[in-house]
Amino acid sequence: MKYQSQKVAYAYFLVAMGLFAIQVAGGLLAGWIYVSPNTLSELLPFNVIRMIHTNALIVWLLLGFFGAAYYLVPEESEREIFSVKLAYIQLAILVVGTLGAVGSYLVGIHGGREFLEQPLWVKFGILVAAVIFLVNVSLTFLAGRKTAITNILMMGLWLLCLLWVFAFINPDNLSLDKMYWWFVVHLWVEATWELVMAAILGFLMLKLTGVDREVIEKWLYIIVATALFSGILGTGHHFYWIGTPGYWQWVGSIFSTFEVVPFFAMMSFAFLMVWKGRKNHPNKAALLWSLGSSTVAFFGAGVWGFLHTLHGVNYYTHGTQITAAHGHLSFYGAYVALNLAMFSYAMPLLRGRAPYNQVLNMASFWLMTGGMAFMTFTLTFAGTIQTHMQRIVGDYYMDVQDQLGLFYLMRFGSGVAVVLGAVLFIYSMLVVRREVVKPGPVVKDAKLAGE
Amino acid sequence: MSELLTKSRARNVFYGGSIFFVVVFVALTAQSHRHIVDKATAGMPLTEEVALGKHVWERHSCINCHTLHGEGAYFAPELGNVMTRWGAQDEPELAYEILDGWMQAQPSGIEGRRQMPHFEITEEEMRGLAEFLRWADQTDTQNWPPNDAG
Numbered sequence: 001m002k003y004q005s006q007k008v009a010y011a012y013f014l015v016a017m018g019l020f021a022i023q024v025a026g027g028l029l030a031g032w033i034y035v036s037p038n039t040l041s042e043l044l045p046f047n048v049i050r051m052i053h054t055n056a057l058i059v060w061l062l063l064g065f066f067g068a069a070y071y072l073v074p075e076e077s078e079r080e081i082f083s084v085k086l087a088y089i090q091l092a093i094l095v096v097g098t099l100g101a102v103g104s105y106l107v108g109i110h111g112g113r114e115f116l117e118q119p120l121w122v123k124f125g126i127l128v129a130a131v132i133f134l135v136n137v138s139l140t141f142l143a144g145r146k147t148a149i150t151n152i153l154m155m156g157l158w159l160l161c162l163l164w165v166f167a168f169i170n171p172d173n174l175s176l177d178k179m180y181w182w183f184v185v186h187l188w189v190e191a192t193w194e195l196v197m198a199a200i201l202g203f204l205m206l207k208l209t210g211v212d213r214e215v216i217e218k219w220l221y222i223i224v225a226t227a228l229f230s231g232i233l234g235t236g237h238h239f240y241w242i243g244t245p246g247y248w249q250w251v252g253s254i255f256s257t258f259e260v261v262p263f264f265a266m267m268s269f270a271f272l273m274v275w276k277g278r279k280n281h282p283n284k285a286a287l288l289w290s291l292g293s294s295t296v297a298f299f300g301a302g303v304w305g306f307l308h309t310l311h312g313v314n315y316y317t318h319g320t321q322i323t324a325a326h327g328h329l330s331f332y333g334a335y336v337a338l339n340l341a342m343f344s345y346a347m348p349l350l351r352g353r354a355p356y357n358q359v360l361n362m363a364s365f366w367l368m369t370g371g372m373a374f375m376t377f378t379l380t381f382a383g384t385i386q387t388h389m390q391r392i393v394g395d396y397y398m399d400v401q402d403q404l405g406l407f408y409l410m411r412f413g414s415g416v417a418v419v420l421g422a423v424l425f426i427y428s429m430l431v432v433r434r435e436v437v438k439p440g441p442v443v444k445d446a447k448l449a450g451e
Numbered sequence: 452m453s454e455l456l457t458k459s460r461a462r463n464v465f466y467g468g469s470i471f472f473v474v475v476f477v478a479l480t481a482q483s484h485r486h487i488v489d490k491a492t493a494g495m496p497l498t499e500e501v502a503l504g505k506h507v508w509e510r511h512s513c514i515n516c517h518t519l520h521g522e523g524a525y526f527a528p529e530l531g532n533v534m535t536r537w538g539a540q541d542e543p544e545l546a547y548e549i550l551d552g553w554m555q556a557q558p559s560g561i562e563g564r565r566q567m568p569h570f571e572i573t574e575e576e577m578r579g580l581a582e583f584l585r586w587a588d589q590t591d592t593q594n595w596p597p598n599d600a601g
Contacts, residue, residue, distance in 0.1 A: 033526075036563075051515055113509065173492055221458065228468070228469040240593060318596075
């Protein structure tokens, strides 16, 4: 850690990990209700639990992005953050807003647009926090050295904050409501968040592999170009069946097919940089999470996204468990794992220690990633059966769901693995003080045996 | 690649291309906005009752169990065509009666069956909700869903 003000990232990461724990706990409970539907049905209905699960996810990912920005902007700009105090005020607003939202959900006060259920005062709180954030990082950015990493990061963060305005626009016309709702939801996760992801991944590659900055930055511009060129008109894959014109079936199918490209490019980029870099950075856990994130993002967002994005396929799979499978793996790979990569990289530096917890951390990676992969497979199988029985044969929804019990049971099991992995990750970040397995010696330019 | 595509060229392609796609996207959504208002949803007037029904729908967070036009949670049935399924799409009074009867009977309490909560909804709100679901059902959704099962 070169600059004192980078320390604010520590507070952001702590809160983010707290919400991460709440998010996976909510997910596990929701998964259990699929298995045993009478659980808490009158005290805490499924819709409330799901709001907590999705909202906690979104907020902690954003807190992770904000924290990452506060960590890397000073280092890239080569100066302290404009105002540390503002950064803490921003965090306080977001914490109060989040607790307020969760509290209101529990007593039944919420909006009804999916993911944007926050009461109006919380939405305004988020807006104020976003403005404080933009002012704070922009002034830091403008005063210092400008790099491709911060250019792209700033562009992503500015655009995602601006798109938040659409959270306030809710027309009475349901189809218009849906169309503008996607301006937040799709243009966040399939456009602007990808810029943030690419910038953070680029920063991690720069630090972990030691590859020349020029090479990394050129890659970054190519990645984000493919992300926006495909992602903006790729919004069309949400405009097939909501009252929008028929031409979106072609626009959406063609452009969202290309949405695979930036994820493939990010995966290739990460592996290539590690190959070229040959730097023996001591933080192996951060490297594993970085490579893992780009790989799982390629499968979750890229492959599983393409699986049901063509309109001829989506006509049958739209709104089934196929969507749930894709949603879980893509969020995990692209944004959860990337945030955990950044935490793994930055936390030891923020706490002024050598990376000390790597074996447990890496075990948590495999536990969580294995769990998420298994969850994705079970939901994909469930979705395939659902698509056939409900959309082709025409059986009624609940009759079909009754046939899927085994898959939901297996999904719950994979959820247990994910929760254990998350707990292990947080434990390895915050509690463990020593490495549990002694690393072997590093031999420079080691020769293979018998060579 | 390294000779032809320098960093500054890659950056310019990124900025220029993004602006181009934003412009195309804004133009298409403007056209889509008109299409929705003038054609896709024009089969039934967007009355105050329908708007009230939408607020009832939102206040009770129905979307976090059900899907509507395929969007939402996947825990409970699709409701974009529920009035067709009930044979009540063209009969407002029947639509209200079936919906009211269904919702008053929740939660069923049947063991092993997914439970819908009981919602405190006035008659006016229930009528609005029924009208909102009829209004959603008449939307031109490019023939989605494939069948009445939703």
